[in-house]
Amino acid sequence: MAESDASMTTFVERMPRPPLVWNNHSMAWISDRIAGIVENKAPRWWWVSIAITASVAGFGTFCIFYLLFTGVGVWGNNIPVGWAWGITNFVFWIGIGHAGTLISAILHLCRQKWRTSINRAAEAMTLFAVMCAGIFPAIHVGRIWMIWFVAPVPNPNWIWPNFRSPLMWDVFAVSTYFTVSVLFWYLGLVPDLATMRDRAKGNVARAVYWVLSFGWRGGNRQWRHFDMAYLVLAGISTPLVLSVHSTVSFDFATSVLPGWHTTIFPPYFVAGAIFGGFAMVLTLMLPARSLYKLHDVFTWDHIDVMCKLLLFTGSIVGYAYVMEWFVAFYGANPFERFAFLNRYFGPYWWASWSMFGCNVIMPQLMWVRAFRRNWAIVYFVSMCANAGMWFERFVIFVISLHRDFLPSAWRMYYPTWVDVFTFVGTIGIFVTLFLLFIRFLPMVAMSEVKSVLPEADPHYHPPGPAGEEAVKEVQV
Template identity: 60%
Template sequence: MAYHGLPIKSLGETPLLGEGATFRSITEAVSRVTENAAPRGWWVAFLIAFNFTGIMGLAIAYLFWTGVGVWGNNAPVYWAWDITNFVWWIGIGHAGTLISAVLFLFRQKWRTAINRFAEAMTIFAVICALIFPGIHVGRVWHAYYLFPLPNEMQLWPNFKSPLIWDIFAVSTYFTVSLLFWYVGLIPDLATLRDRARNMIRKRIYGALALGWRGSNRAWQNYERAYLILAALSTPLVLSVHSVVSFDFATSVMPGWHTTIFPPYFVAGAVFSGFAMVMTLMLVTRAVYGVRSIVTLKHLELMNKIMLVTGSLVGYAYGMEFFIAWYSGNEYELYVFKNRATGPYAWAYWTMISCNVISPQLFWFKKLRTSIPVMFVISIAINVGMWFERFVIIVTSLHRDFLPSSWGYFRPTLVDIFTYLGTLGFFFTAFLLFIRWVPMIAIAEVKGVLPEADPHYHPEEHGAEAAPVAGQAAEPLAATAEE
C-alpha cells in the first residue's frame, strides 16, 4: 500500500480521496466546520464533557485538601488507578505520533486524512496523562521536586531512577508533539486566515499563521523541518513507552520484572491509540460529513494496524506466561496463575477478550469494513487496554510475598470521578479543537490529489516519464506506472 501519487492499478490501489474531490472542495469541507455555527450535537457533547471537566476539578481539589487517602490506594496496592490512568492516557497518545511520524517516514500517504486529528488527540491525551503523576505525589506543593530544580533541601534528583527518566521522556514527548502539531498547522491556519471575512478571525488566524505565504522558498525549509521532526519523533515515541515500562521492569516485583515490557508496552500503546482515533474519527466523520476525505479505505487500513498490534499484544501475554513457567521462578509463576484465576480474574479475562479476541475479527474483510463493527471493537479495545494496565499494576501488587500483606484494591468515588473527569477534559479539548482548528491537514491532503502531481495531464494521464530531481529519491515515482 505505498499509495504514492497516482494509484497503481495493477496493485489494486484506488484513489486516496473519494470521487470528485478537488483542491477547492477540500478547502471547503475542512474550513467550513470552523466557520459555520456548531451543530446542536456539538453543544450537547460539549456541555456534557465540560461538566465532567468540572468534576475532575472538584475531585482533584478534594484530593489536595484531604490527601491521597481519598483514593483506594493502600498497603499493599500503592499504585492503582492513578498509574493505570497515566499509562493508559500516554498509550493513547502514541497513535498520534505513529500516524504523523512513522507513517510519514514510510511514505504512507493515506495518513494525511487522519494525522491532524490523531496529533491533536496525542496532545490532549498526554495532558491527561501528565495530571496523574502530578497529583499522586501526596504533597503537591513539592511536585517541582520531580524536576532537577534547586530546592531548599539542596537535593538533586536521582538520575539512576526510571521515574526521573519518565519525567524527561513524557515532557519531551509533550513538547515535541506540540511543536510537530503546530508546524503542521501553519499552512492550514493561513488558509483559514485567507478565508476569514470578519476582523477577529482575520486577526487571530493571521497571528497564528505567522504570515505564511505558501512560498516555495518557505515550503523547502518547512518540509525539511517536518521531515526532521518526523525522524526525531519516531525513536522518541518508541522511547517514551519503553521508559514508562522501565518504571515497572527495573523493579524486582514478580509480574513486572520482565525484559519483554518495552516492546510489549509500545505495541499496546499503538494498539490503544489507534482504537481511540477510530472511535473519535467515526463519530466526527458522521457528524461533519468529511467522508470523501476520510474514506472507508482509511478506516480499513487503520483496522489492519489494530489487527497487527493486537496480535503483538496477544503474543506478549502468551510469552509472559510461558516465561513465568520456563524461568522456574515460583513467585513469577504464582503471580501469573493468580492473574488468570485469582480474585482479579474478571479483570484479566476482560482484558483477554477485549484485546486478544476482538481484534482478530478484523481478519474478515466484511467485518473490518463495517462501520458498526469497527466502532464496537474500537471501544472494546479502549476498555481492554485500560484493564491491561490495571491487571499489570494491581494484580502484581495485591498479593505481596507474605500472605499477611495480601489485600484487595477497590477504587473510591474520588478515583472514579478523577478518571471520568480526565475523559471529560479530553473530550472538551477535542471538541474545541474540532470547532476552531482545521481537523484535517488541508495542505497535505491536497498534496495527494492526482492534480497535485507536477506531471499530471488529464488528457495523456501519466504519459510523461521524465522524473524531476525531487522525486527521483522516492521509492515509487508516480510517473512510472499507469
C-alpha cells in the same frame, strides 16, 4: 522482459492504486469542507455534547481538588497496593497518545500518504491524552506545591534528584514527548492557519489567524525549510515515541516484583500503546466523520488500514501475553508462576480475562474485510480495545501488587468514588478538549491532503486521450 512488462501493465490496469480522496474532489472543495467546519455555526449536537463532557470534566476537576485539599487517603490505595488507579490511568492516557505520533511521524517516514487525512486529529488527540496523563503523577504526590522537587533545580536543602531512577527518566520522557508533540502539531498547522486567515471574513478573525500563522505565504523557499523541519521532527519523534512508553515500562520492569520484572515490557508496552491509540482514533474519528460528512476524505480505505493496524498490534500484544505465560512456566521461579496463575485465576480473574478477550480475541474479527468496512463492528472492536487497554494496566499494576511476597501482607484493592470520578473526569476533559479542537481548528491537514491529490503531482496529466498515453509512457 517484454512479456513481464506486458503482464505488469495489465496488473496495474486491473489493480490501479485507489485514490486517497474519493469522488475526484478539487482543492477548493477540500478547503471549503474542512475550513467550513470552523467557519459555520456550531451544530446543535456539538453544544449538547460539550455540555455533557464539560460537566463530567467539571466533576472530575472537583475530585482532583477534593484530593488536593484532603490528601491521597481519599483514593483506595493502601499497602501493598500503593500504585493503583492513578498509575493505571497515567499509563492508559500516555498510551493513547502514541497512535497520534505513530501516524504523524513513523507513517510520514514510511511515506504512507493516507496518513494525511487523519494526522491532524490524531496528533491533537495525542496532546489531549498526554495532558490527561500528566494530571495523575502531578496529583498523586498529594502535596502538589512540592512537585517542583522532581525538577533538577537548586533548592535550599541542597538536594538533587536521582538521575538514575526510571521515575526521573519518566519526567523527562513525558515532558519532552508533550513539548515535541505540540511543536510538531503546530508546525503542520501553520499552512492551514494561513488558509483560515485568507478565508476569514472579519478583520479580527483575520488578524488572529495572521498572528497564529506567522504570516505564512506558501512560497517554495519557505516550503523547502518547512519540509526539512517536518522531516527532522518526524525522524526524532520516531525514536521518541518508542522511548516514551519504554521508559514508562521501566518504572515497572526495573523493579523486582513478579509480574513486573520482565525484559519483554518495553516492546510489549509500545505495541499496546499503539493498539490502544488507534482504537481511540477510530472512536473519535468515526463519529466526527459522519457528523461532518467527511466520508470522501476519511474514507473506508483509511478505516480499513487502521483496522489492519489494530489487528497487527493487538496480535503483538496477544503474543506478549502468551509469552509471559511461557516465561512464567519456563523460568521455574515459583513467585513468577504464582503471579501469573493468580493473575488469571485469582480474585481479579475477571479483569485479566476481560483484558485478554478485548485485546487479543476481539481484534481477530478484523481479519474479515467485510467487518473492517462495517461501522458497527469497527466501533465495537475499537471500544473493546479502549476498555481492554485500561484493564491491561489495571491487571499489571494492581494484580501484581495485591499479593505481596508474604501472605500476611495480602490485601484486596477497592477503588473509592474519588478514584472512579477522577478517571471519568479525565475522559470528560479529553473529549471536551477534542470537541473544542474540532470547533476552532481545521481538523484535517488541508495542505497535506491537497498534496496527495492526483493533480498535485507536477507530472500529472489530466485524464483523457493524452492522459492515457502518459500512463502508458510511465509503464514502459
